[in-house]
Amino acid sequence: MNSTTNHAHTNTTFNNADFDEIGKFTRLADEWWDRQGAFKSLHDINPLRLDWIEDQTYAFFGSKLNGKKVLDVGCGGGILSHSMAVRGADVLGVDLGAENLQAGQIHAKRTGMTDSLAFRCVAIEELAKEQAGTFDVVTCMEMLEHVPDPSAIVRACFELLKPNGVFVASTINRNPKSYLFAIVGAEYVLRLVDKGTHDFHKFITPAELDSMAVGAGFGRFDMTGLHYNPITKRFWLSNANVDVNYMMSFTKGEKP
Structure with missing residues (x-):
């Protein structure tokens, strides 16, 4: 697969895009691959997310990411996309922030x-209109809470998945504890992410995500929580x- 970044926005619809949200990340595009920079927390949790995605893939297919055709939706600068490619997957990362994609493309070349x-x-x-039924695995991490x-x-x-494909999504629950931890704690106290990164009203409960997925035709497979200890600075699932x-x-669908 050749690495191409499409900077032209012609023939592209943005009806389900919040450009204020996109701008939060494109303004930091040059920091995507600075492991101590604005996206340090994403680098820190990436091994956990990657292993869990592989576990889901193995549990369903009986094989891991190697050789799978994978789509990473809302890929940003490609932190997860790159790591899945290293594991042997053929990966396409898509995002509406061209600067983010350029950062991912430069790192892929390097x-x-x-x-x-x-x-x-x-x-x-x-x-989805172009490539319906194309991918074995589709991931959508930390993105659903940023769209209308x-x-x-x-x-x-x-639509993009092949029959019997696997979809993995991560997002943030909506309750008083998530407000305290994901906004007050992560943005203002611990400064794990920039202030204003999240909007509490856009957070999604597991029941809501499950309802969206079932409504689309999916069957739920598994679920896990991501946790952080501010004393030890350790993440775990x-x-x-x-x-x-x-x-x-x-x-x-069912297991192949």
């Missing part, structure tokens, strides 16, 4: 990953609760 990692600036709903209509994104992900950050996996 690390010699351009044969298995490509980027496109395209609305996911438009891509997350259910439309979930429906497009369903646990099924014990999904009060704040969580990941859910869904399937398009």
